[in-house]
Amino acid sequence: MNAAHPRLLYLVTEDWYFWSHRLPMARxxxxxxxxxxxxxxxxxxxxxxxxxxxxxxxxxxxxGSTGLWASLAAIAEIARLYRRERPDLVHHVALKPAxxxxxxxxxxxxxxxxxxVTGFGFVASSPSLRARLLRRxxxxxxxxxxxxxxxxxxxxNEDDRRLLLALNPEAADxxxxxxxxxxxxxxxxxxxxxxxxxxxAGFAGRLLADKGIATLVEAQQRLRRRGVDLRxxxxxxxxxxxxxxxxxxxxxxxxxxxxxxxxxxxxxxxELWRDVHIAVLSSRREGLPMSLLEAxxxxxxxxxxxxxxxxxxxxxxxxxxxxxxxxADALAAALERLAGDAALRHRFGxxxxxxxxxxxxxxxxxxxxxxxxxxxxxxTG
Numbered sequence: 001m002n003a004a005h006p007r008l009l010y011l012v013t014e015d016w017y018f019w020s021h022r023l024p025m026a027r028x029x030x031x032x033x034x035x036x037x038x039x040x041x042x043x044x045x046x047x048x049x050x051x052x053x054x055x056x057x058x059x060x061x062x063x064g065s066t067g068l069w070a071s072l073a074a075i076a077e078i079a080r081l082y083r084r085e086r087p088d089l090v091h092h093v094a095l096k097p098a099x100x101x102x103x104x105x106x107x108x109x110x111x112x113x114x115x116x117v118t119g120f121g122f123v124a125s126s127p128s129l130r131a132r133l134l135r136r137x138x139x140x141x142x143x144x145x146x147x148x149x150x151x152x153x154x155x156x157n158e159d160d161r162r163l164l165l166a167l168n169p170e171a172a173d174x175x176x177x178x179x180x181x182x183x184x185x186x187x188x189x190x191x192x193x194x195x196x197x198x199x200x201a202g203f204a205g206r207l208l209a210d211k212g213i214a215t216l217v218e219a220q221q222r223l224r225r226r227g228v229d230l231r232x233x234x235x236x237x238x239x240x241x242x243x244x245x246x247x248x249x250x251x252x253x254x255x256x257x258x259x260x261x262x263x264x265x266x267x268x269x270x271e272l273w274r275d276v277h278i279a280v281l282s283s284r285r286e287g288l289p290m291s292l293l294e295a296x297x298x299x300x301x302x303x304x305x306x307x308x309x310x311x312x313x314x315x316x317x318x319x320x321x322x323x324x325x326x327x328a329d330a331l332a333a334a335l336e337r338l339a340g341d342a343a344l345r346h347r348f349g350x351x352x353x354x355x356x357x358x359x360x361x362x363x364x365x366x367x368x369x370x371x372x373x374x375x376x377x378x379x380t381g
Contacts, residue, residue, distance in 0.1 A: 151174065152174050179359055185361050215327070304323075
């Protein structure tokens with residue numbers, strides 16, 4: 001190992017996810033002297049990643065490929081990469097890279113491994129048969145991941161930490177909570193709310209059942225039927241590789257509903273949060289949602305579900321109103337309350353910004369992550 005410039009490799013399924021969720025910590029590692037590389041399936045962000053000075057290694061895998069043979073092929077490809085590049089430390093981002101990447105790291109003899117479990121998503125939150133069938137084997141694999149002395153696990157909230165400790169109570173010193181991916185406080189600066197009426201609620205994210213988008217659409221439509229002119233702006237697209245993705249027929253039907261603006265993929269999400277009064281996320285489970293972090297940084301009040309991840313940034317009666325998941329009536333009531341109270345929106349918005357300025361800021365997240373890297377490398381020699 002080059003002590004001055006240890007080789008760090010991030011393993012991520014998609015280049016867009018690295019760009020949107022892991023760029024601040026990779027920059028922090030680079031500033032701290034690490035030689036940073038990224039292994040991922042390349043879509044449209046490859047040149048941006050290279051322009052940061054990171055080495056980029058394309059992978060053929062796909063998030064939606066979960067069968068045995070596809071998994072074995074991915075493990076073999078990753079192991080070949082690890083043997084060739086000989087990283088001192090690999091950082092696996094999300095559940096699939098953590099599972100497959102850890103096996104590859106064991107095969108290739110990687111000295112130190114960090115597994116960032118960014119939420120348990122579909123497996124934990126979906127009521128589908130497929131998700132229920134996956135829970136037992138995924139739990140077994142996670143229990144093994146946190147047994148390894150040369151590895152550490154990062155989770156984004158205390159709920160997920162407790163879940164992992166239930167699998168292995170002796171692994172407390174190998175599980176760290178680093179809250180979120182970090183928000184650039186200068187880029188996402190506070191903004192005054194736009195004129196009202198009408199009041200507009202904004203959603204940013206993939207159009208997935210597990211993100212509660214159907215519940216949100218129903219809540220907004222119920223308010224309209226009662227004469228409450230709450231508008232909804234939706235930024236995001238379907239994700240066919242996710243089992244929870246909303247089908248095209250349903251999306252086509254929703255696009256004809258009154259009071260909803262379907263914005264598609266928004267290149268600069270600051271434009272969404274600048275133009276809305278309320279940020280909303282009715283997800284079934286999160287790690288720590290970037291959409292709410294960025295909205296909070298821009299001083300927006302939040303409406304969110306009272307579930308792991310969301311309540312890390314959405315604090316009930318502090319900067320947010322929390323509601324049960326899959327409850328359109330409760331969601332509609334919370335949106336109506338905020339829509340009708342400008343003073344409450346202003347108070348919640350100020351509190352949102354103050355929360356993000358703590359350990360949720362990009363500099364704090366980057367520093368905590370680099371410190372973990374250093375400790376692990378020191379311990380593994």
